[in-house]
Amino acid sequence: xxxxxxxxxxxxxxxxxxxxxxxxxxxxxxxxxxxxxxxxxxxxxxxxxxxxxxxxxxxxxxxxxxxxxxxxxxxxxxxxxxxxxxxxxxxxxxxxxxxxxxxxxxxxxxxxxxxxxxxxxxxxxxxxxxxxxxxxxxxxxxxxxxxxxxxxxxxxxxxxxxxxxxxxxxxxxxxxxxxxxxxxxxxxxxxxxxxxxxxxxxxxxxxxxxxxxxxxxxxxxxxxxxxxxxxxxxxxxxxxxxxxxxxxxxxxxxxxxxxxxxxxxxxxxxxxxxxxxxxxxxxxxxxxxxxxxxxxxxxxxxxxxxxxxxxxxxxxxxxxxxxxxxxxxxxxxxxxxxxxxxxxxxxxxxxxxxxxxxxxxxxxxxxxxxxxxxxxxxxxxxxxxxxxxxxxxxxxxxxxxxxxxxxxxxxxxxxxxxxxxxxxxxxxxxxxxxxxxxxxxxxxxxxxxxxxxxxxxxxxxxxxxxxxxxxxxxxxxxxxxxxxxxxxxxxxxxxxxxxxxxxxxxxxxxxxxxxxx
Numbered sequence: 001x002x003x004x005x006x007x008x009x010x011x012x013x014x015x016x017x018x019x020x021x022x023x024x025x026x027x028x029x030x031x032x033x034x035x036x037x038x039x040x041x042x043x044x045x046x047x048x049x050x051x052x053x054x055x056x057x058x059x060x061x062x063x064x065x066x067x068x069x070x071x072x073x074x075x076x077x078x079x080x081x082x083x084x085x086x087x088x089x090x091x092x093x094x095x096x097x098x099x100x101x102x103x104x105x106x107x108x109x110x111x112x113x114x115x116x117x118x119x120x121x122x123x124x125x126x127x128x129x130x131x132x133x134x135x136x137x138x139x140x141x142x143x144x145x146x147x148x149x150x151x152x153x154x155x156x157x158x159x160x161x162x163x164x165x166x167x168x169x170x171x172x173x174x175x176x177x178x179x180x181x182x183x184x185x186x187x188x189x190x191x192x193x194x195x196x197x198x199x200x201x202x203x204x205x206x207x208x209x210x211x212x213x214x215x216x217x218x219x220x221x222x223x224x225x226x227x228x229x230x231x232x233x234x235x236x237x238x239x240x241x242x243x244x245x246x247x248x249x250x251x252x253x254x255x256x257x258x259x260x261x262x263x264x265x266x267x268x269x270x271x272x273x274x275x276x277x278x279x280x281x282x283x284x285x286x287x288x289x290x291x292x293x294x295x296x297x298x299x300x301x302x303x304x305x306x307x308x309x310x311x312x313x314x315x316x317x318x319x320x321x322x323x324x325x326x327x328x329x330x331x332x333x334x335x336x337x338x339x340x341x342x343x344x345x346x347x348x349x350x351x352x353x354x355x356x357x358x359x360x361x362x363x364x365x366x367x368x369x370x371x372x373x374x375x376x377x378x379x380x381x382x383x384x385x386x387x388x389x390x391x392x393x394x395x396x397x398x399x400x401x402x403x404x405x406x407x408x409x410x411x412x413x414x415x416x417x418x419x420x421x422x423x424x425x426x427x428x429x430x431x432x433x434x435x436x437x438x439x440x441x442x443x444x445x446x447x448x449x450x451x452x453x454x455x456x457x458x459x460x461x462x463x464x465x466x467x468x469x470x471x472x473x474x475x476x477x478x479x480x481x482x483x484x485x486x487x488x489x490x491x492x493x494x495x496x497x498x499x500x501x502x503x504x505x506x507x508x509x510x511x512x513x514x515x516x517x
Contacts, residue, residue, distance in 0.1 A: 018056040018073035026097040035190060036234050038078050038093035038101075041128050041167060045091065045238045046082035053080040055110045072098045077107040079114045081123070084242050087250060087257075090118035093128035096168060100132030103174060107135075108145025115152045122251035124161040126241060129178065130168030146173055153180035158353040161248050165237050166191040166227070169211070178226070182350055183244060183302070185229040186217035187237050193220055193227075225306040225339060243300060247314040247321040248354060255355050256321035263295040265318040265494045272486035276402055276427040283329045286311055286361055289401065290324055293317065293490040299324065302347060307339035312347040317359070318494045323351035326361035327412070329402070335368040336408055338381035345388035352392035357497055358413070360398040365434060366408035383516045386411040390418065391513065395500035397421045397493055400428040400471070400480065415479050420503065421496040423489070424471035424480040431469035435461045438469070 019039070027037055036044070042051055058075050076098035081090045092111050094101030103111075111127075118125040134142045156162055162181040169192040170178065178184050178193065186193070194215040212218070220227040229244070231237035249256045269292045275284055291297040294315035301313035309331040313324050325344050327334035351358050367373070367382050389396070389411060397420060398413040409430055413419040424430070431438065439460040440447065450456035467473075471483045484492050 014057060014073065023097050030096065034233075035168070037097065038095040038128065038130070041234065041238065042078060042080075042082070042091055042093050044235060045126070045128070045241060046084060046089070047086065050082040051080055051091075052082065053078060054114065055079055058106055058110060074098065075104065075107045075110070076101050077103075077110050079110045081114070081117070084245055087245070088121060088123040089245070090114045090121070090123055090125045091128070092125075094130045094168075096130045096132075099135060101130045101168070102132040102135040103142055103146055104135035105141035105145045108142065108149055112145075112149050112152055115149070115156060118160055119152075119156050122160060122253065124163065124245060124248070124250060125156065127162075127164040127177070127181070129164050129166050129170050129174070131170050131174050133170075133172030133174055143173065146177070150176055150180065153177055157182075158252055160251050161245070161354065163241055163244065165231075165241060166193055166217075167234060167237070168192070170194070183229065184220075184227045185231055185237050185240055186220060186227040187231050187234055188217050190234070191217045191220075191227075221303075222305040225303065225343065228302050230305065244314070247300065247316075247356070249356075252354055258321070259316065259319050261295045261316060261319035263318075266491045268487040268491065269293075269489075270487050272489060275486065276425070280402065280429065281333075283333065285330055286326045286328050286334075286363065286401075289361060289489070290315070290326060293493060294322075294324070295319065303343050307337070307343040309334060309337065310340040310344050312344055314356075317490070317497060320497060321356055322497070323347060323356045323358045324361070325358060325413075327364040329363050332368060334364045334403070335366065336364055336382060336385070336411070337368040337373055338376045338378050341378070341381045341385040341411075345384040348385075348388040348392055352388070352394050355394060357395040357397070357500070358392065359493060359497075360396070360413040360419070362398055362400040362404050362409070362412045363402040364405065364408040364412060365403050366406035380516050382407065382411065386417060387513070387515050389413050391515075393503075393505040393507070395420055395497060395503050397496045397500070398423065399484075399489055399493070400424040400430060401486075402427050402429060403434070404428065404430045405433055406431075418505075420500055422480045423482055423484050423492055423496075424474060425486050425489075426471060426483060427486075428471035428474070428480075428483075429465065429469040430471065430474045430479070435465040435469045439464050 030037055056074055059073060074095065076095045077092060078095060079092040081088060092114055115125055134146060163183045164178050164181045165185040167187060168190060171194050175193050175195050192211045192215050217230055221230040229240050231240050247256060272292055275288060277284055290299050294317055299313055299315045303312060309328050311326045311328050315322055315324055325348060348358055367378055396413050410416055415422055439457060443460050447453050447456050471480060474480045475483050
């Protein structure tokens with residue numbers, strides 16, 4: 001019995017040592033900066049008492065450069081599973097108190113293990129990232145371990161949701177794991193992400209470029225588009241992860257969670273009848289329409305500050321999770337450029353992978369013209385959006401609120417790319433190009449010979465708009481299924497989604513398509 005007691009005492013001591021993490025002075029430094037340790041982050045993220053830790057007794061096996069004398073339990077990484085709102089999730093968190101949260105062969109294997117378990121269980125995997133990069137003392141072994149994990153990211157893509165939160169600096173090749181995730185969250189003022197390692201970024205630092213300017217949360221949320229959600233602080237970031245997961249199924253074989261909505265499915269909004277300005281070139285805020293039609297006026301926007309000329313995000317309509325895509329007339333008149341196309345295409349493909357219906361609100365004059373756009377490859381990037389909508393087999397419902405011109409009309413969930421149910425408001429203008437441009441192309445001689453050219457253009461534009469560029473012409477040909485009063489938009493979408501609940505659509509068998517990357 002005494003021997004057994006000794007073994008149990010040893011176990012308790014080891015578990016307690018693992019629970020305490022690395023150098024307590026580093027933990028104190030983290031707290032003094034107003035930040036959390038890895039274990040504190042996991043505890044706040046998950047339902048209370050639900051975390052089960054795995055591999056807490058793991059140690060690295062490196063014996064080079066004096067590493068044999070510093071073999072901390074856990075090897076700088078916490079892994080395990082728990083629950084969020086009662087649903088199973090797998091989680092890993094870098095522990096910056098041990099080797100700066102750097103990744104070695106053993107810690108990479110820990111991540112890979114939870115990813116494999118998550119795939120088998122059909123549960124989301126969440127990474128709380130704060131890593132100094134690949135552990136250089138371990139040489140190629142650490143890099144190979146990361147490479148194996150990147151392969152797992154690809155295998156898990158479209159099978160389980162993958163979410164990462166950058167909770168501190170993330171440096172070097174480990175950032176590629178972030179970009180392979182479905183969603184990346186960053187914390188304002190505390191998150192940094194650099195694809196290059198510390199030595200490679202030392203030179204820019206000497207030139208007066210700060211970490212924030214090089215790869216801070218603002219850079220990646222507003223300029224690069226690598227990050228999807230900007231949080232005010234760590235606690236807010238963890239709350240945002242929980243909120244995001246509430247819209248998502250656990251895996252690609254499940255439907256998204258449904259809740260009982262207190263919002264009336266038949267609710268109409270008379271204010272929508274007045275939202276479109278009389279002047280067709282005057283902007284308005286598409287978010288007003290989105291907030292009007294979704295349950296509880298609650299919209300979880302993704303990529304809020306990047307490519308703002310298009311809006312994407314999650315909401316519920318009659319208790320069902322939906323993905324929302326909408327042109328934003330306030331920015332670039334709602335025109336599509338390369339970033340907007342990529343933003344909406346990736347979001348649409350995610351929704352399709354995880355059985356989330358897509359609701360599209362259309363007001364676009366088409367693709368943004370100009371030398372810069374052509375050199376940026378707008379034709380290629382725009383085709384990604386076309387590809388995403390064409391490929392998607394989830395229910396697709398669209399509403400044309402105002403402009404739907406040229407290729408912009410086609411790519412935004414039109415009948416021609418197999419939109420299921422397409423509505424238009426009476427204010428909709430659906431045409432090859434804007435009425436004024438069309439008139440100048442068709443009646444150039446007439447306009448040139450007119451005594452008052454501008455008056456003649458205005459007259460012909462009104463005539464063209466009434467005869468060709470309106471919702472009823474499209475309705476006559478069946479390109480839209482109905483012209484509806486704006487106030488009816490929510491109940492009409494509710495009805496459409498209900499009618500499409502049992503939708504099944506088969507495509508020709510193939511290994512995969514060749515999206516224009």
